[in-house]
Amino acid sequence: MIAGARRMLSCHFTAARLQRYLDADPSAPLDPAEVPRLEAHLAECARCASAVEDFRSLRWAMWRLSARLRPDPAAVHRMHRVVDELVEGRR
Numbered sequence: 001m002i003a004g005a006r007r008m009l010s011c012h013f014t015a016a017r018l019q020r021y022l023d024a025d026p027s028a029p030l031d032p033a034e035v036p037r038l039e040a041h042l043a044e045c046a047r048c049a050s051a052v053e054d055f056r057s058l059r060w061a062m063w064r065l066s067a068r069l070r071p072d073p074a075a076v077h078r079m080h081r082v083v084d085e086l087v088e089g090r091r
């Protein structure tokens, strides 16, 4: 996975620009004119296309991990109930 990203660094499209493209980060947007150029480049540069796939896989894995780490709503509800009972002196 990382090999593609490492290879891409020798290309003129940097990893940071590819990530900005993937994130569509409103705080650091790509120049709108750069998007079609980058997409055309991805269509013909196997190294950058591979790096984009690597970044997408990594982002997907991180999203799945963060979704798994999100607390169970039922457990949060039980904790709130316990805290309410403690505050009200019922425990």
Ligand SMILES: [Zn+2]
Residues within 6 Å of the ligand: 011, 012, 013, 041, 045, 046, 047, 048, 049
């Ligand atoms: Zn490239």
